[in-house]
Amino acid sequence: MSLPPFQSLVDAHWRDVGRLAHALAGPDLGDDVAQQAWTQALAAYPRLTSARNLRGWLLTITHRCAMDAHRARRRTVAHDDPASLTEAPVVAGPTEPDADLWARVAALPERQREAVVLKYVGDLDHHAVAASLGTTPAMSRRLVSDALATLRLDAEELR
Template identity: 75%
Template sequence: MSLPPFQHLVDEHWRDVARLAHGLAPGHGDDVAQQAWAQALAAYPRLTHARNLRSWLLTITHRCAMDHHRSARRTTPHEDLSLLDEAPTHPAPEVPDGDLWARVAALPQRQRDAVVLRFVGDLDHRAVAAALGTSPGMSRRLVSDAIATLRLDLRDQP
């Protein structure tokens, strides 16, 4: 099976990559998406099949977001390491349900990533597991735990 032209892939999936990048790296989504497209372009000629290209792209996007978070941690000055003990605060994505996404941003990183991949990236649990490097059962558990936490938070709000 031959691969479609890369431009066709971009035209078909650019929104998915952008949404996921902005969901995983609020405030840096454009940079993450650009990095993901650059990596996809470099790897595209080596692909041997055209099965599930969307999932392949979203996995690359997730890895780029994680690389971005790792590099941001490495550039933290040593005297500011005390800030790492505080809960991370990320601006919520610009969506109508900003309060909900602010709560999602406050989840532990793996739960947050699983929720964003599942609901923003619209991936099934097998694809979420592949992106996170875990099993589909663990993917389900991460999403379930995140939803349970969000329900409690929303129920407890005034």
């Protein structure tokens, strides 16, 4: 089995990795998460046994790096209010017209938020979302469906 040169992978998917890193980790950590994902991908690349779905493999690494960054931040940031530890992380998204949508996405339960971001920002299918979250495709569909239902309900309440 022959893998393409790693630079070809970077050239083809750098935008996807960066976009997902910023969506999951926020504007402050997005670049660091993307860099960490590329570093981990480079280290693991020679051990890959299949060239199938390299994009999904990269986005799974990016998701895991973002979750690691959130865990590390929670361990190192001093919190004046213990309740702030349970608040959803800020999800970075487009500014202005969609700011309220991204705020509602950030307020979703963690697993739903991750599933929605992987599905719609990462543009992954449910099999890839499931692999990234360590669940089944059926659960991925359920998480996304529940999240969308909540977002629709929130949007109707705002009208």
